[in-house]
Amino acid sequence: MAVIRDVMAAFELFQPTSVADAQKLLAQHGPDAWVLAGGLDSFDWLKDRIKKPKAVVDLSGIEELRGVRATGNNASDGVEIGAMTTLTEVVNHPIIKQKYGLLAQAAEVVASPQIRNQGTLGGNVSQDTRCWYYRSGWPCYRAGGNICYADTPEGRNREHAILHADRCVAVNPSDSAPALIALDAKFVIRTRKGERVVDAEDYFIGPDIDITRLHILQPGDLLTAIRIPSTWAGAQFYFEKIRDRNVWDFPLMNVASAMVTSGDRIDRIRISVNGAAARPLRLKAVEDAVLGKPRNAATGEMAGRVAVDGAVPLQFNAYKIPLMRNLVKRAIVRPEAGVEEATWAS
Amino acid sequence: MGFLEWATSPWGQSVPIHIAWFLIWVAVIAGFLFFLGHATYLRYFAKPREFAGSISPAVAARIPDRVPRHSLAARLFHWIMAASMFVLLFTAFLPKVGVQFNWVTYHWIAGTVLTASILFHIIHASFFLDFWAIWPDRIDVRDAWRRMVRAAGKPEPPPDRFAKYPLENKLYHGAIIAAGLSAIITGVFMMSRVRTVFFPRNPYLFSDMTWGMMYVLHGLAGVGLIALIMVHIYFGLRPEKRPITKSMIFGWMSRDFYLEEHDPNRWVVATPSSSSSPPSTSSPSSSPSASRGLEGRGLTDAG
Numbered sequence: 001m002a003v004i005r006d007v008m009a010a011f012e013l014f015q016p017t018s019v020a021d022a023q024k025l026l027a028q029h030g031p032d033a034w035v036l037a038g039g040l041d042s043f044d045w046l047k048d049r050i051k052k053p054k055a056v057v058d059l060s061g062i063e064e065l066r067g068v069r070a071t072g073n074n075a076s077d078g079v080e081i082g083a084m085t086t087l088t089e090v091v092n093h094p095i096i097k098q099k100y101g102l103l104a105q106a107a108e109v110v111a112s113p114q115i116r117n118q119g120t121l122g123g124n125v126s127q128d129t130r131c132w133y134y135r136s137g138w139p140c141y142r143a144g145g146n147i148c149y150a151d152t153p154e155g156r157n158r159e160h161a162i163l164h165a166d167r168c169v170a171v172n173p174s175d176s177a178p179a180l181i182a183l184d185a186k187f188v189i190r191t192r193k194g195e196r197v198v199d200a201e202d203y204f205i206g207p208d209i210d211i212t213r214l215h216i217l218q219p220g221d222l223l224t225a226i227r228i229p230s231t232w233a234g235a236q237f238y239f240e241k242i243r244d245r246n247v248w249d250f251p252l253m254n255v256a257s258a259m260v261t262s263g264d265r266i267d268r269i270r271i272s273v274n275g276a277a278a279r280p281l282r283l284k285a286v287e288d289a290v291l292g293k294p295r296n297a298a299t300g301e302m303a304g305r306v307a308v309d310g311a312v313p314l315q316f317n318a319y320k321i322p323l324m325r326n327l328v329k330r331a332i333v334r335p336e337a338g339v340e341e342a343t344w345a346s
Numbered sequence: 347m348g349f350l351e352w353a354t355s356p357w358g359q360s361v362p363i364h365i366a367w368f369l370i371w372v373a374v375i376a377g378f379l380f381f382l383g384h385a386t387y388l389r390y391f392a393k394p395r396e397f398a399g400s401i402s403p404a405v406a407a408r409i410p411d412r413v414p415r416h417s418l419a420a421r422l423f424h425w426i427m428a429a430s431m432f433v434l435l436f437t438a439f440l441p442k443v444g445v446q447f448n449w450v451t452y453h454w455i456a457g458t459v460l461t462a463s464i465l466f467h468i469i470h471a472s473f474f475l476d477f478w479a480i481w482p483d484r485i486d487v488r489d490a491w492r493r494m495v496r497a498a499g500k501p502e503p504p505p506d507r508f509a510k511y512p513l514e515n516k517l518y519h520g521a522i523i524a525a526g527l528s529a530i531i532t533g534v535f536m537m538s539r540v541r542t543v544f545f546p547r548n549p550y551l552f553s554d555m556t557w558g559m560m561y562v563l564h565g566l567a568g569v570g571l572i573a574l575i576m577v578h579i580y581f582g583l584r585p586e587k588r589p590i591t592k593s594m595i596f597g598w599m600s601r602d603f604y605l606e607e608h609d610p611n612r613w614v615v616a617t618p619s620s621s622s623s624p625p626s627t628s629s630p631s632s633s634p635s636a637s638r639g640l641e642g643r644g645l646t647d648a649g
Contacts, residue, residue, distance in 0.1 A: 122445065138351030145363045146551050146561050166450055167540055208448035210441075238393070312541075 008043075009052040012179065015059045019134075019224055023190055027345070029055040031219040037084060037123035040115055045128070050137040059084055059222075065122075068093045071227060078229040083122025083222075087176070088113070090121055093240065100228055102237035102256055106179035109241045111247045122223045124176045125187075125203065126215055129278070130250050131170035141168045141211045152315070157314040159252060162321060164277040168207040168313060172214050172232055178256040180271035183232050188225040190218065201272070204279035213320040214278060232258040232270065238331040242323060244277075251275045251298075253320060255327035264294045271331055273307070276324055283307050283328065290332055297340060300333035304342065355554040362558035365565035367442045373569040377576030384580075393497065396504040405610055412598040415510070415616050417432055420475070423467050424594055428461075431459040431575065434529075454542055457533045464530060479510045482520075485612070486513040486615035521574055527622055528567035532560045 016022040026033050034053035037040050037060075045051035046279035059065055065084035071077050072191070080093055087107045089094055097104050110116055110124060121337040128135075129142070131150055139145030150157040150171045155302060160169040177200070196247050203223075221306040235258045244248035251273035260268040269287050274280035286303045304325030311321050329342075348371065361571045416424070433456035437449040471477055489505030490513050496502050511519075535552075538545045552560070582591040590605040604615070 085606075107355055136411075138356050139361075143353075144351070145353050146557065151547065154551055165541075166448070209446045209451065293390075 005311055007235070008046045008257055009048075009049050010177050011046075011053050012055045013058060015061045016057060016059045018065075019035060019062060019190060019222065020064060022027075022057055022191075022222060023220070025055070025057045025222045026222065032117040033057055033219065035222065037126070038086070038119040039112075039123075040119050040233050041123060041127040044135065048135070048137065050135065057343065065224060068096060070095070075134060076226060076230050076233075078139060078231075078233070080225050080226050080227045081121055084120045085122075087116040087121060087124060090176075091116065091277060099230070099233035100183055101326060102183055102232075102235075102258055103176060103179045103228070103240055106175045106241075106254070106256060107235065107240040110175045114194040115248075120177060121226060124175050124225070125180065126217065126223060129170035129214060130173045131168075132156070134170060141207065142170060143190060145253050153315055157167060158316040159250075159275075160276045160314055160317055162308075162313050162317060162324070163281065164206050164207040164279070165312065166211070168278065170207075170278055171275050172204060172277070172279055173250045174274060174280065175254055178254055178274045179239060180226060180228070180273035180282055181236075181282050182256040182258045182270045183228050184270060186229070188227060190222045190224050191218070192220050199218075200226075201280070201282045201330060206278040232260075235260050235268075240327055242327070253323055253327060255331045256323075257331040259295075259332075260296065264293060264296070266290050266332075269332075271328065273324060273327065276311075276320065285309070286328060286332075295332060295334045297329075299335055300329035301340070304329040318321075357554075361554045362562050364558075364561045365569065369565070369569045370439050370442060370572065373572040374576070375572045377580075380573070380577055381580050393445050396496075397507045398504045399506070401605055401610060403482065406605055408600075409601050409604060409610070409615060411601050413601060413604040414597060415593040416527055416597050417475075418597065419470060419592060421464055421597060427460060427467070427602070430456045430463065431571065434460065435568070435572060435575065439572070450540055454533075454537055454540060457530070457537070458544075459532065460526075461530050464526065476510070479613075480516055480519050482513055482516045484511070485509075486516065486640045489513070506612070508607055509609060510569060512607075518578065522571075524572060525567045525570040528563050529571065530566070532564040536564060542591035 014025045026035070032054040034042065034046075034056045036056050036058045036298065042056075046053075046056075062084065065082045066084055066089075068079055068089065071080050079100070079129050081096075083092060087110050089106050090107045093104075105126075106298060107116070107121070110119065118247050126264060131140075131142070133149035133155075134140050134142045137143070138149055139147070141148050142151075148157055148168050150160050151165065151167075157169060161171050179266055180200040183200075187203045188196050189196045189198065198216065202256065203215055205213060238257045239254070239258075241251045241254040243251050251274060253273060255271070255273045257269060257271040259270075269290060270282065271286055272280055272282045283306075286306050289306045291297050293302075307328040308321050308324050311324070313321060325342040349366055351364055351366055352360055355361050356612075372570045433452060437453040437456065440447050441447065471480070484508060492502045496504070507534045538548045538551050539545060539557075549557075551557075581587050582594075589599050593599040
């Protein structure tokens with residue numbers, strides 16, 4: 001298939017300076033509008049001419065969508081991060097670093113410094129999948145067609161899903177998403193009917209619900225902010241991202257956990273992985289299984305096994321099962337307790 | 347705006363991928379227009395129904411109060427098929443009109459139930475029921491012509507009473523066979539594209555073009571079934587058809603309804619005293635007076 005690169009199809013560019021104006025434009029253009037945040041996902045689509053929106057609404061001029069602010073006057077209140085806040089700003093913000101270091105760790109391993117300077121938190125959680133069949137413009141399920149080219153005996157599916165696949169086996173590529181789920185963040189969405197606040201884990205959807213989207217945003221909706229409550233402020237955090245090239249790559253898989261312990265016992269925990277399914281998964285079964293248990297190798301081993309329960313590998317991604325087990329184990333076990341790694345042989 | 351959605355395959359071939367989803371609304375609107383047209387015709391234009399001949403009192407006396415029409419097995423099949431059909435239609439089309447849920451698993455399970463029930467029905471109808479009772483015969487065609495000519499106000503003898511199933515029933519059954527089998531056969535193949543317990547996934551069973559045509563046929567059959575089922579429910583709820591609807595629940599229809607609508611020669615009801623020879627009607631006169639007793643009951647030629 002001939003793909004014309006570097007020359008975008010013509011579109012009408014709008015640069016609103018307020019959320020209200022942006023919403024009006026989105027309502028006016030409906031499904032023909034494309035929301036542009038940092039542009040790092042968008043320009044791939046536009047330059048490859050795979051997506052050809054008639055109108056592009058650039059949010060970069062809306063100041064109210066930028067910045068990190070406390071959500072109350074008390075030190076115990078959480079923070080609200082504007083959707084257009086860059087990943088670099090998130091990484092360097094003192095409150096984020098001090099209280100919500102999990103998000104700072106996750107944001108710091110997104111792509112390269114240049115990309116983090118331009119890429120936004122809202123864009124990072126709302127970006128589309130990296131499945132190359134889909135991104136090459138092939139008429140797969142996600143593109144509205146009737147086939148998944150990756151889920152075939154010959155399909156190149158090394159990076160694809162091992163859990164919750166439903167016709168489409170693409171995965172969500174966000175690094176910040178599992179950290180936000182572990183921190184129990186809330187996503188603030190402006191819809192035509194008003195403001196809607198959803199839990200981070202409910203912002204993402206799999207192909208069983210809608211095979212053409214990775215999140216719940218409908219045409220006309222706008223993600224305006226992400227609120228992190230103080231529930232997990234200062235907890236023990238763990239984030240790890242596995243990728244092919246450590247300098248700059250999307251995750252093969254990542255894990256994020258927030259934990260509160262009494263002595264060696266796990267009192268509270270939230271844990272999430274991404275790169276295993278079309279949506280970042282909160283591992284509720286793992287959380288329930290390890291609650292009240294010591295942070296030792298046995299608990300980690302058990303948690304790893306629970307995490308991959310139901311996993312179905314494709315032709316080339318069976319390695320993701322031991323990878324996920326190991327990541328979950330490492331997220332739970334104290335480093336000094338040692339982790340016996342699960343192994344995989346091709 | 348086309349009726350089909352097309353895409354370019356990785357080999358540069360333009361292939362259909364499915365029907366355009368606005369056809370869902372076309373089917374729904376067509377169903378409602380049919381209700382309107384039919385109800386208006388019956389209310390304002392249809393002439394009272396007349397049948398040729400009359401049933402002799404001796405024959406009528408042999409008909410039981412409750413005329414058995416559908417066996418328990420036939421009724422169970424009908425309602426299982428109806429339930430699975432509803433699940434199939436709702437799971438197929440609700441997501442297309444904005445109601446998002448995990449539909450694929452429910453869809454193929456309902457499709458499996460429907461396929462199994464249809465297989466049962468084919469065997470049951472072929473070997474345990476009167477297979478030909480649901481297929482139009484020459485008398486049906488002749489009477490359909492007579493009814494049309496009479497509806498146009500021209501002279502023509504009145505039609506005979508119906509056999510077990512009126513021609514409309516038989517034609518509807520034919521349409522359901524065409525749409526249902528199209529959906530089932532294509533659906534069985536399409537199950538090889540999703541993960542089920544039945545087949546190993548094989549999305550390359552056919553070429554992209556063949557797959558595309560299969561999805562199109564599945565979609566067309568699906569939207570066709572929307573209209574057909576709307577029409578079926580409409581007739582099932584119409585007052586003059588309720589005895590037939592009730593017979594699909596209880597298995598029998600009343601003697602009076604049987605004698606009004608059905609010809610004992612064409613639908614022989616087994617009675618204790620006449621199991622071998624069909625009952626006879628009196629002279630097959632075309633006199634309107636022969637069925638005068640039916641007038642005023644709201645039964646019309648268009649039913």
